[in-house]
Amino acid sequence: MxxxxxxxxxxxxxxxxxxxxxxxxxxxxxxxxxxxxxxxEDQKIDMLLNYIRGLKGATCIRNGSQHDPAEAADHLQVKREKHASEVKTAEEFIQHLATKSSMSGEYYTVKMPDGQVVRLGDLLKRELKRIEGK
Known part of the structure; x- marks a missing residue:
């Protein structure tokens, strides 16, 4: 009823x-x-790493060597784990680990599918702003 x-x-x-x-x-x-x-902050960093992995058709350049996005993300994950006690925020992750090589001091770059070359740190800063809704 x-x-x-x-x-x-x-x-x-x-x-x-x-x-x-x-x-x-x-x-x-x-x-x-x-x-x-x-x-x-860990979730934001995970999202940034997944963003790198998802850069289909892009080429990541580190110390003059070309890598696919998954390899670049894996490299940054290893750096993240190695420096976990020093890097606590997504901004610190970008600034200290994902902007340039600690070995050579060369900036990490990404060659986009359209041929444009951008610094990885700049790309991640924009993505972090998007993630945070800024």
């Missing part, structure tokens, strides 16, 4: 059951927005 009454009320209100669920979900979304400020 309750079910019949529920559907009758929902129908009178102009909702189909699916619309009712969708309305409830959208209401939750507006009252509890997902905020990037809830991301930990």
């Amino acid at each position: 309750f079910r019949v009454m529920f559907f009758a009320i929902v129908a009178l209100a102009g909702f189909t059951p699916l619309q009712h669920v969708t309305a409830q979900q959208s209401n939750k979304a507006t009252t509890q927005p997902v905020s990037t400020t809830t991301l930990s």
Whole structure:
């Protein structure tokens, strides 16, 4: 009986059951927005590493050698693990580990699929701003 009454009320209100669920979900979304400020610094760094991995068709250049994006991300992950006690934030990760080689001092660069060459640190700074919603 309750079910019949529920559907009758929902129908009178102009909702189909699916619309009712969708309305409830959208209401939750507006009252509890997902905020990037809830991301930990480790999560932000993970997102930056995944961003590098996802640079399809790009070539990463380190100390004059070319690497695919996955190799570049793996290299930076190793550096991250080695320097975990010194690097606590995503900004520090970019500045101290992902901008230039600690061996040669040369900037890491990325040759994009369109041929444009950009510094990896600059690319990651832009991506971090996007992640943080700035």
